[in-house]
Amino acid sequence: MSASRTVRRIAATALAAGSVVAVVAMPASADSYHGHGHGRHQSYSNVVLGDIQYDSPGRDDWSNQSLNREWVEVTNTGRRAVNLRGWSLTDRSGNLFRFDDLRLAGRATVRVHTGCGNDTRRDVYQGSRDYIWSNYADKATLRDDRGRTVDTHSWGYRR
Numbered sequence: 001m002s003a004s005r006t007v008r009r010i011a012a013t014a015l016a017a018g019s020v021v022a023v024v025a026m027p028a029s030a031d032s033y034h035g036h037g038h039g040r041h042q043s044y045s046n047v048v049l050g051d052i053q054y055d056s057p058g059r060d061d062w063s064n065q066s067l068n069r070e071w072v073e074v075t076n077t078g079r080r081a082v083n084l085r086g087w088s089l090t091d092r093s094g095n096l097f098r099f100d101d102l103r104l105a106g107r108a109t110v111r112v113h114t115g116c117g118n119d120t121r122r123d124v125y126q127g128s129r130d131y132i133w134s135n136y137a138d139k140a141t142l143r144d145d146r147g148r149t150v151d152t153h154s155w156g157y158r159r
Helices: 003-024
Strands: 047-053 071-076 088-090 096-098 109-113 123-125 137-143 149-156
Touching: 047 137, 047 149
Parallel strands: 109 123
Antiparallel strands: 047 071, 071 109, 088 096, 088 137, 137 149
């Protein structure tokens, strides 16, 4: 084997190891799911799950402010706008949020909060008076208006 081929293999191995270390070092409370992590469904759509804050920062006191610190981001990675009317977001327990007439611009993100609030193009609210996303293990599933799974992500011990 040539010296240059050996050097290339060592460099590739080092890069791969660095990627694994970077993924393991991510914080548990606000995971960023921009790659295809464990439990991730291969998406046919430009609309995917983004960051997920499943553990509301601070003490869980069931206040609306605390509930709204728990959220899931839905991102349109494409250039064209997508109307999310009829799309849904669910957890492993069956809690369901269905999007109303929301036009998600290209390369834009909407944050779906657990509590109550006034919907905008960037933030929508499920209106729940209880936490939805488990701090320990859960699965977020995004479905289109035909019920087809577009993207999923799970975390915790029951992946």
